[in-house]
Amino acid sequence: EEISGVDEHDRPIRTYQVCNVLEPNQDNWLQTGWISRGRGQRIFVELQFTLRDCSSIPGAAGTCKETFNVYYLETEADLGRGRPRLGGSRPRKIDTIAADESFTQGDLGERKMKLNTEVREIGPLSRRGFHLAFQDVGACVALVSVRVYYKQCRATVRGLAAFPATAAESAFSTLVEVAGTCVAHSEGEPGSPPRMHCGADGEWLVPVGRCSCSAGFQERGDICEGFYKVSPRRPLCSPCPEHSRALESASTFCVCQDSYARSPTDPPSASCTRPPSAPRDLQYSLSRSPLALRLRWLPPADSGGRSDVTYSLLCLRCGREGPAGACEPCGPRVAFVPRQAGLRERAATLLHLRPGARYTVRVAALNGVSGPAAAAGATYAQVTVSTGPGAPPTTRMPRPPAPTLSLDALTLCGGNRSGWRIPLNLLSAPWEEDEIRRDRVEPQSVSLSWREPIPPGAPGANSTEYEIRYYEKGQSEQSYSTVKTGTPAVTVTNLKPATRYVFQIRAASPGPSWEAQSFNPSIEVQTPGEAASGSRDQSPAVVVTVVTISALLVLGSVMSVLAIWRRPCSYGKGGGDAHDEEELYFHWRFGDLCCGCLQLPGRHELPVAVHTLRDGCSDSQRLSFLAEALTLGQFDHSHIVRLEGVVTRGSPLMIVTEYMSHGALDGFLRHHEGQLVAGQLMGLLPGLASAMKYLSEMGYVHRGLAARRVLVSSGLLCKISGFGRGPRDRAEAVYTTMSGRSPALWAAPETLEFGHFSSASDVWSFGVVMWEVMAFGERPYWDMSGQDVIKAVEDGFRLPPPRSCPSPLHRLMLDCWQKDPGERPRFSQIHNILSKMVQDPEPSKCATTACPRPPTPLADRAFSTFPSFGSVGAWLEALDLSRYKDSFTAAGYGTLEAVAEMTAQDLVSLGISSAEHREALLSGISALRARVLQLQGQGVQKMAQDRPLLPVQEALKKCFPVVEEQHGLWQSTLRDCSPLLASLSNLAEQLQAAQSVRFEDVPALRAFPDLQERLRRKQLAAGDTVLDKLGEKLATLLKVRDTVSSHVEQVFRIYEQHADVVGLDAVLQPSALSPSVADMLEWLQDIERHYRRKYLKRKYLFSSIQWGDLAGIQALPKAWDQISEDEHQDLVQDILLSVSFFLEE
The missing domain is CATH 2.60.40.10 (Immunoglobulins)
Incomplete structure (x- = not known):
């Protein structure tokens, strides 16, 4: 019977009711029209009805019912109405519906209708539609409403990808993968379109991938607005660089203004520039x-x-x-x-x-x-x-004042000065050809002498220097040689027999400038052809054979300052009044490095550094010593130490360079640790990169680049030095003796293995120098030996970022440490990158605390290569924080294991107020904790070697119905869970050892990251009492686990023995199992529900286990699932506690 009425909101409704309760064998039907299922496969039917209590109806005790039946029939088209047609097609019964509440005669009098609501599910459906039918078998029931629906994930836009509305699958645990479409002006990764999964409850889950704004667009909400952007990988548009403009919206580059341009090597983000003006x-x-x-x-x-x-x-x-x-x-x-x-x-x-x-x-x-x-x-x-013969020598080049040649021209700061001051100039020799005597002519040598141009006893008569040039006749433009001597005589050796030579002489004495003079009229000497006795030694002089004019000019620049300081240098202190002890820098292999002063005419004293060569050195050592000056004289760069001159007359030989008051860079940084911020440290690097770029463009390979070879001036200008003293000079023993540092700490792999040096090997060394700078001069690789460093580098180990080191700078270091030299950046690229970093540094989000660091190759290396410490005091000394030793001892942190469990709050409780010191300690504690975990884990691994175990990830897949993209749905069996129990047992042992959980020392649970904070969030009292309870619960669970494992193994043995007699279900009846096994089964069901509900958490857990690093779980990238930082931290904490057998439960 159909009845029309209104509901409580006065809306018209139609209800159907039947109440044939007095007659037996009722079979009344109500059929709906044909209902199209649309895209739904799993259909829900919601019924609202009222039902009268049979006991309230007189005379209906035998015939009245309090239920009714619901059926459905799938069809491709409308079957029409009528029971015969529906009944003939065999409808499927959905359920028998009973009322939770029924009304009585009294309720009718008070006009109270008790409305029931029931929801039933049908499906999966495969045909286009269906009919619903309701069967009455003798109840007094009124059907108020029927609502038919299916669940779907609504259309949405996420990660710039549009996902259409998608119906949920029929199986409750099945996810529907849906590919997204990038919105306008955006694009996805090639071969990996964005996708999400529609869950059975109509919620979107597990997003994978996303779209990025196309070049020229940036993201704003869920749409893109265009301006200027080079690549889709960049998140935001950028303003046009200087001297450029965007001609249209959505520009991928900016066009240079008139008269400005970019070079082919400039990136689109570079400013436009123009040609330079004239010199x-x-x-x-x-x-x-x-x-x-x-x-x-x-x-x-x-x-x-x-x-x-x-x-x-x-x-x-x-x-x-x-x-x-x-x-x-x-x-x-x-x-x-x-x-x-x-x-x-x-x-x-x-x-x-x-x-x-x-x-x-x-x-x-x-x-x-x-x-x-x-x-x-x-x-x-x-x-x-x-160049006419009648034209006078022309000059438009003013020369600087000539240096003075005197005993105090070059002396130690504060020393006594005495002696003549005679300007060092070269005067045209006033000799005639017949005044040059041929004292001795042999097949391979010629001895010449001449009168002195200055009368004996006159000022400067003993300081005159002579330059002799000679060459084979007719070959002056191809090759010639020069000899310098301090006496009016010379013997030239290594000549060819039966050859005619031309000799020219000029003297250094008061007179016009060097360039305006020429040699005296030449004389010719013919060497005899007969064999002669061995040649005599030359007089004390520096002889340099010049093969090309270019080499002569370089030598001329090297010899531009000549001065004498007669004092031998050696490894000892040295005597005399020439210097004070504090003015001696240090002793080196061949002599001393001293501080001196150079007096030039018309100028103030110039502080200089004087490198001396001690007496008794071999010829090869003398040549190596002078080769450094020859090399240094080629360079003219503001970040390369400047050569002032060399002293070759007398003993010792000296190289004079500019004075760098702050000494070596590594010592300077160690001395000023804590006084310089990261920005100031980074400001030191572009200049050094510019100098190395200059050297590489000149084709020069330094071979020995390190922070100790970088000197710092009084103006904090860093300059590269140490030319000619690289590893090719068998320097390893020297460096180890002087500073305990092996060249292996700075050398590239190809250098260590093959001895190959190149600009790329200098790039590797420069990466280490950058690390030294940001680490305040700390020794690279700490206390590892050279052999340990070589092995670690071969295994892929790279230095981690120092504290407060920006991540882009550490990425540049890692690029410099690429194993393949061809993949390392060039110095021009390094200079550009560093210059941009200094000009536009990334904003620091961690000014007072240690910056989080991304996973580095350090995490994948064994900790056996890290320094070992015997005590807390030794560890603090290595951090240069031994001042806190008493504080640690007084607080009870007497062992390294106890220190490894400390937190930032513990450091504050010790009274350590310096944020920088806390950062250093926290960094050291992290490394120490990793070392402790490694050592403790070795014992666990040894115990687990007796039986092979499946990885926990694979065991989970076999035991639980894990929803994975490729794996679908597994049916779990107890047998599949056996490997899981073994793997979980092993994992628990590792966790127990790694976290130093000792049941007799329950507070050690503080090692769990942020456990107290998590307890505080759950409004629990974060104290020892709570920790004790958690420790007891963990101990109980571990014991239950061991008991359960043994019982499960016993059950499996029984089943395998009697499988042919009884089935598995019979074996697993509660009556046949001990209480421990029953508890285990319930526990497994809880875990199964937990993992089915926490898909995202399981994904993270699988990855962390696969990495084999439980501690590394905190570094899981939140970008995987596009969740917020807070959500990420919460999830990490959940996982850590879940692995610990769900302590948070």
Whole structure:
């Protein structure tokens, strides 16, 4: 019977009721129309009805019922209405429905209707629709409403990917994988589209992947707004770099303004630059013998905003009086030293010029954006000179005041000064050809002598120095040699027999400048062809054979300052009044490094560093010593130690360099630890990278780069030194003797294995130097020996980031430590990266606490390579924090195991107020805890070797119905759980050892990360009482686990013996099992429900177990599932406690 009415909200409703309770064998049906199931496979039917209590109906005791039945029938189309049609198709029964509450006659009088609601599920359905039918068998029931629905995950946008509405699957535990579509102006990873999983309850779960805004767009909510962005990998758009603009919205790059450009190597994020202006203050000097034009200039006033400025020379030869238009290129005859194009030096020399000609030389400044016009001389400075025989020597190059040659020209600071002051200049020799005597001529040697140009006894007569140049006749332009001596006589050896040589002499004495003078008229000497006795030794002099003009010029720059300081240096203190003890830097292998002062005419005293070579050194050691000066004289860079000169006369030999008041960089950093912030430390690195870039572009390999070879000036300017003293000089023993540091700490793998040096090996060493700087001069690899370092590096170990080291800087270090030299960055790239880091550092989120560090290769290495400490005091001394030794002892932290369990709060309770010291201690505690865990884990692993165990991850998959993308649904059996019990047992043992849980010392549970905080969140009293209770519960669980394992094994043995007689179900009846096994089964069900409900947690747990590092679980990247930081931390804590057999339960 259909009845119309209204509900409590006055809305019209239709109800169907039946109450044929007095007649037996009732069979009344109500059928719905055809219902399309749409996309649903699992359909829910919600019924609202009322039902009268049969006892309240008189005379209906035998025929009245209090239930009714519900059926459904799947069809492809509407069957129409009527019981015969439905009944003929065999509908399926859904359920028999009974009322929770029934009403009586009294309720009718009070107009109280007790409404019941029941929900039933049908499916999975496969046809297009279905009918519902309700069967009455003799009840007094009213059907108020029927609601039919299915569950679906609503359409949503997540991670810039749109997911359509998706119906839930039929199986309760099955997830539907749905691929997302990237929204407009965004794109996904190639081959890995974003996807999510629709759960059975209509909720989206387990997002995988996401979309990123396309180039030119940035994310704002769930849409993208365009401006300028280079790559989809960048999250935000950026403003256009300097001197550039975006021509349209959604730009992927910015176009340079007029007159500005980018070089092909510049990234789109680089500022636009322009060509430089012309060089400034071009000066020249023309010498007659040999005919050479020397040029010097200053950098351009405008570099164009770039640092890659180079210089190019153009030589034009013009007629004697002709106009400039009659000029023509000089041709290949003219030589340029060091080169014609690509010059980074601001000096050059032109050789092989023709006499009687006019030359115009243009010097152009170029950079990375200079075009062909600039290269041809669009921005240049020029000079015009004449080489005619009647023209006087020309000069437009003011020289600095010449150094003085006197006993106190170079002395120790504070020493007594006495002696002559005679300017060091070279004077044209006033000799005629017949005044040079041929004292002895042999097949391989010639001895010459001449009169002194200054009368004996006159000031400077004993300080005159002579330069002798000789060459084979006709070969002066190809090769010649020079000899310097302090006496008016010389013996030249190593000559060819039966060869005619040309000799020229000039003297150093008061007179015009060096460049304006020439050698005396030459004399020729023919060596005899007959064999002669062995050649005599030369007089005390420095002899350098010059194969090329370029080498001569380098030597000339090296010898530009000559001064004498007669005091032998050795490993001892040294005597005399020449120096004070504190002015001696240190002894080195061949002599001393001292502080001195250089007096130049017209200038104040210049503090210098004097490297001396002690007496008794071998010739090879002398050559190595002078080779360093020769090498250093080639360089002109603000971050390379400047050579002031060399002293070769007398003993000892000396190399004079600029004075760096703060000494070596590593010692400077250790002395000022705590006084410099990370930004200041990073500010030291770009200059060093610039110097190494300069060296690599010159083709020079340092071979021995380390922080101890970087010197610091009074202005905190770092400069590279130590040229010529790298590992090729068998330096390992020397470094170990002097500083206890092996070159293996800085050497690249290819250098250690094959002895191969290159710019790439210098890059490796520079990475270690960056680590030293950020670690305040700490020794790389701590107290590991050289052999341990070599093995660790071969195994893939890399230094972890020092505290307060920005993660981008440590990533750059790791790039420098790539095993393949070809994968390491070049110094030009390193310099650019460091410069950008300094100019635009990342904002620090951890100014007062230690920064979290991403997982590094350090976590994968065995801890046997780390330093071992015998006591807490030794550990504190290694951290340079031994001042807190008494505090640790007084608080009861007398063992390293106890220290390994300390937290940040414990350090505060010790009264350690310095945040920086707490950071250092926490970092040391982390490494110490890892060491303790490693040692304790070794015993557990030894116990577990008796029987092989499945990984817990695989055991979980076999035991529990784990929902994984590739694995589907497993049916768990007790047999499948046997390996799990064994694996969990082993895992619990490892956990117990790793966390140092001792039942007789329950407070050791403090080792669990943030356990007290977690208890506080659960509103529990975080104290020893609670910890004791948790410890007791853990102990009980461990004992139950052991008991359960033994009982389960017993059950399996029984089943295997009697499987043919009884089934597994019979064996597992509660009556056949001990209480422990029954508890175990219940426990397994709890775990199964827990993991089914916590899919995300299980995913993290699997990964942590797979890594084999329980402690590393705290470093799980929250980016996996796009959850917040708080959610991530909560999840980590849940997992840690879940592994500990669900202590939080």
